[in-house]
Amino acid sequence: xxxxxxxxxxxxxxxxxxxxxxxxxxxxxxxxxxxxxxxxxxxxxxxxxxxxxxxxxxxxxxxxxxxxxxxxxxxxxxxxxxxxxxxxxxxxxxxxxxxxxxxxxxxxxxxxxxxxxxxxxxxxxxxxxxxxxxxxxxxxxxxxxxxxxxxxxxxxxxxxxxxxxxxxxxxxxxxxxxxxxxxxxxxxxxx
Amino acid sequence: xxxxxxxxxxxxxxxxxxxxxxxxxxxxxxxxxxxxxxxxxxxxxxxxxxxxxxxxxxxxxxxxxxxxxxxxxxxxxxxxxxxxxxxxxxxxxxxxxxxxxxxxxxxxxxxxxxxxxxxxxxxxxxxxxxxxxxxxxxxxxxxxxxxxxxxxxxxxxxxxxxxxxxxxxxxxxxxxxxxxxxxxxxxxxxxxxxxxxxxxxxxxxxxxxxxxxxx
Numbered sequence: 001x002x003x004x005x006x007x008x009x010x011x012x013x014x015x016x017x018x019x020x021x022x023x024x025x026x027x028x029x030x031x032x033x034x035x036x037x038x039x040x041x042x043x044x045x046x047x048x049x050x051x052x053x054x055x056x057x058x059x060x061x062x063x064x065x066x067x068x069x070x071x072x073x074x075x076x077x078x079x080x081x082x083x084x085x086x087x088x089x090x091x092x093x094x095x096x097x098x099x100x101x102x103x104x105x106x107x108x109x110x111x112x113x114x115x116x117x118x119x120x121x122x123x124x125x126x127x128x129x130x131x132x133x134x135x136x137x138x139x140x141x142x143x144x145x146x147x148x149x150x151x152x153x154x155x156x157x158x159x160x161x162x163x164x165x166x167x168x169x170x171x172x173x174x175x176x177x178x179x180x181x182x183x184x185x186x187x188x189x190x191x
Numbered sequence: 192x193x194x195x196x197x198x199x200x201x202x203x204x205x206x207x208x209x210x211x212x213x214x215x216x217x218x219x220x221x222x223x224x225x226x227x228x229x230x231x232x233x234x235x236x237x238x239x240x241x242x243x244x245x246x247x248x249x250x251x252x253x254x255x256x257x258x259x260x261x262x263x264x265x266x267x268x269x270x271x272x273x274x275x276x277x278x279x280x281x282x283x284x285x286x287x288x289x290x291x292x293x294x295x296x297x298x299x300x301x302x303x304x305x306x307x308x309x310x311x312x313x314x315x316x317x318x319x320x321x322x323x324x325x326x327x328x329x330x331x332x333x334x335x336x337x338x339x340x341x342x343x344x345x346x347x348x349x350x351x352x353x354x355x356x357x358x359x360x361x362x363x364x365x366x367x368x369x370x371x372x373x374x375x376x377x378x379x380x381x382x383x384x385x386x387x388x389x390x391x392x393x394x395x396x397x398x399x400x401x402x403x404x405x406x
Contacts, residue, residue: 065402066316067316067372067373067374067400068311068315068316068317068374069314069315069316075316085402088372110347111314111347112313112314112315112345112347112348112350113313113314113315113316113348113350113374113400114348114350114374114400114402114403115348116403149372150316150317150372151317151370151371151372152311152317152370153370154309154310154318154365154368154369154370155308155309156307156308156309156310156320156365156368157308157309157365158362158363158364158365158368158379158393159295159305159307159320159322159379160389161295161300161322161323161324161325161329161379161380161381161393162324162325162326162381162386162388162389162390163231163297163300163301163324163326163327164297165227165228165231165232165301165326166228166326166387167387167388168224168227168228168231169224169225169228170387171224172220172221172222172223172224172225172227172228173221173225174221175217175218175220175221175224176217176218176221176222176225177221178217178221179213179214179215179217179218179221182210182213182214182217183214186207186210186211186214
């Protein structure tokens with residue numbers, strides 16, 4: 001009895017090992033990222049959710065949220081395993097490039113902040129691309145840029161937020177009171 | 192030679208005439224100013240309600256497949272009017288719902304709130320500035336608290352922000368209007384809330400973006 005249980009455990013371990021071995025080959029922690037990728041994207045393993053193969057190339061799938069849209073770029077923060085977000089990454093794209101949102105194709109120019117997006121980082125080269133809405137569409141390859149805050153120089157002036165209307169109403173009421181006073185004295189003089 | 196002593200002198204009659212004219216002018220000017228105020232109040236109430244209703248309708252545009260090309264163009268042009276709300280700002284704890292217009296000019300602020308020029312927009316990100324009259328829609332901000340939820344509904348998406356700080360700054364201090372890496376919203380109104388004329392300070396409410404997974 002004990003022997004059969006022991007053999008079962010051995011067999012199960014062998015089966016599980018056999019199943020998991022191929023999966024490990026395409027795992028974020030074991031993927032052979034090139035030096036250039038690791039130099040440009042040091043935390044790639046932390047934000048990578050899986051490794052996929054497309055057109056004979058390995059890509060790390062990175063998921064995150066849109067934090068800003070630009071003319072020819074989007075800025076994303078990727079999801080880290082602990083629930084926090086990575087630093088901001090700029091991903092170049094075209095305004096008419098379409099991604100899938102709720103199952104429908106939406107062009108980048110119509111995306112809004114907070115939109116969850118997926119991008120692909122090539123394992124062998126420091127290039128990144130947004131996931132196209134059609135899986136068959138070839139991936140565009142834009143160089144991975146250094147992480148940097150997405151901030152623009154502000155030209156904003158402090159707005160004027162006091163309405164002149166209360167002053168207008170106060171002045172009107174004063175004038176009416178003044179006119180009423182004049183009427184009162186005029187009538188008193190006449191009587 | 193005798194002087195007439197009957198009736199008021201010419202000087203007295205002249206003064207009485209001036210006073211009569213002043214009285215009439217004061218009545219007229221006072222009535223005009225009060226009417227202007229009443230008109231502005233009516234425009235504020237009706238303009239705000241209409242803008243919110245039109246914004247809600249624009250979220251579900253009518254089927255234009257059978258429309259003439261000219262009619263479609265006119266409809267689209269009307270949707271781009273500067274007096275159409277680009278968003279609706281809601282603060283549930285303050286029961287505030289106000290249309291947000293593209294500009295922060297006087298007419299826009301009379302009917303709602305306005306985006307501050309030179310800052311971000313809710314959909315494109317950055318620090319979004321929204322200004323409002325302290326003696327109008329934004330007077331309720333006096334009761335806002337850190338942690339309160341601010342919702343901004345645009346035609347694309349509902350954005351949620353959580354209040355992180357409340358500051359009172361001089362009206363020349365623009366530091367809180369600077370851009371931010373994380374999306375956020377900054378509400379701006381005059382301070383003190385009860386003050387006649389141009390208030391010397393600004394009441395600033397800063398809120399950071401709440402990601403869908405956090406809400």
